[in-house]
Amino acid sequence: MAIKLKNEEFDAIIKRLRGDSLFYAPVKLSGKGRFSDTDLVKYREITSIGEIVFDKKSFLSLKEIILPATQKLFEISEGKLKDLSKTDSKRIIIFARSCDIHAVHRLDEIFLKNGNTIDPYYQAIRNRIKFIFLECPTQFESCFCVSMGTNKPVGYAAALRVEKDHITLDFVDESFKTELGITDNCAGFAPIYPVSDINPVSPPLNSKMPETMFSHQLFDAYDTRCIACGRCNTSCPTCSCFSTMDVTEPDKKDSGERRRIWDGCHLDGFTEMAGGHSFRKKHGSRMRFKTFHKIYDFRMRFGKDMCVGCGRCDDVCPELISFADCINSVTKALEKEERI
Ligand code: SF4
Ligand code: SF4
Structure with missing residues (x-):
């Protein structure tokens, strides 16, 4: 089952939950592109559905949220150590394409399942994340997700469909619906994702590389x-x-x-x-x-x-x-x- 909402109704949900939730999506950063008169699409916190860019690929993926480019791990002040692995407890809701959700599952292998060591900094953020799947009705030029088997979304809490002035959320994870404090009011839908690549790629699927x-x-x-x-x-x-x-300061x-x-x-x-x-x-x-x-x-x-x-x-x-x-x-x- 699913819920159909006017855009402003969904914005009201974001506003209501912002105290304990962060919503991230690809947004346009005006004038931040390679040249001063070009824009950039990157993941940033949003306060309304209207901020989301649907028709362009984000320059960087949502990796920026879960594995920040610069991340402070701990600090020492006057000899006392402060571990920074659990500094925030807010839920993180990310609007993401199928390939990017699959990419996080790859990062999970590296940071959570690689040998017997779990990375506490990664885990502390990852445990708070839920994905809302952004449909891909058409592929972007350089994509080859079908060739890599990542076109079909997995591991998301709800799929989003956007139409003119309203959205539909189709829930896979029932607990997420409860977290958002909403109840079904329409039939669900089968999410759209690419089934063929514009430029297919042939990865070598051999078991032993000579x-x-x-x-x-x-x-x-x-x-x-x-x-x-x-x-x-x-x-x-x-x-x-x-x-x-x-990083140390010589006088401290x-x-x-x-x-x-x-x-x-x-x-x-x-x-x-x-x-x-x-x-x-x-x-x-x-x-x-x-x-x-x-x-x-x-x-x-x-x-x-x-x-x-x-x-x-x-x-x-x-x-x-x-x-x-x-x-x-x-x-x-x-x-x-x-x-x-
Ligand atoms: S492959 Fe291209 S993007 Fe990557 S390091 Fe070389 S020049 Fe830079
Ligand atoms: S196409 Fe593959 S190697 Fe290139 S950025 Fe995407 S995931 Fe990384």
């Missing part, structure tokens, strides 16, 4: 093409690497804080060790590492590919490098290797 693929010449081209800017890493909803930084003894900050395998310094040794100096080696992590290593450990086919890495690359093309090249090269 050794020869890890030194394949196809990655050599990226030594010069890729400038190691890391935009593909920061825009990726499943890239989860970070560096830690301790026994005080300081630890932060974690997004990092990425394409960036200089990512694999640098004491003595200046670096595992992947060449940009092509970094591309190879990322590619196999996204479409092979992760699957070997967690049973699904890490890449969800959102296409953001292709959207942001200043060198017009297409990760989708790179995946197809790997599959072609692999087929050739297996024939030899």
Whole structure:
């Protein structure tokens, strides 16, 4: 069952719940684009349904909410440690596309199910999140979610359908309806999601990658093409690497804080060790590492590919490098290797 509401009725629900809930959605940030006269679509807190941008892909995904670009982990003041893993208890409701919800499930594997260690900072935010699925009636240009099997939404509390001056919420999670304090008043609907890609991609679904693929010449081209800017890493909803930084003030003894900050395998310094040794100096080696992590290593450990086919890495690359093309090249090269 579902509920049909006028836009202003839903806005009233947001207003009523704002004391203990945060609503996030993709919104337009005027003048914040690459040039001063261009706009940017990013996830931000909303106070009304009218703020949501439905017809454009967000530049960054909702990863910004669950794994902030800079996150303070703890602080020490005059020798006393304050753990910042549980600083807020507000419920977080996020309007999200299917690929981005799937991407959070990938992050769950990394931060909650990777070995025996649970990341308390990630968990503290994740436990408070519920998703409202944003339908995708048409794919955006660079998307390939169908190829990656992330087109069909899973793990959401309700689906949203927007029509002129009203919305319909179809509930999957009955407790969420109670949390919002609303009751059914109409029939539900089957959410719309893409069933074919505009530009399909063929990930290699092999169970064992031959050794020869890890030194394949196809990655050599990226030594010069890729400038190691890391935009593909920061825009990726499943890239989860970070560096830690301790911040101290010389005149405040026994005080300081630890932060974690997004990092990425394409960036200089990512694999640098004491003595200046670096595992992947060449940009092509970094591309190879990322590619196999996204479409092979992760699957070997967690049973699904890490890449969800959102296409953001292709959207942001200043060198017009297409990760989708790179995946197809790997599959072609692999087929050739297996024939030899
Ligand atoms: S690798 Fe590219 S297409 Fe895949 S999830 Fe990351 S940003 Fe999206
Ligand atoms: S965005 Fe493009 S140029 Fe920048 S690191 Fe990624 S692949 Fe290389």
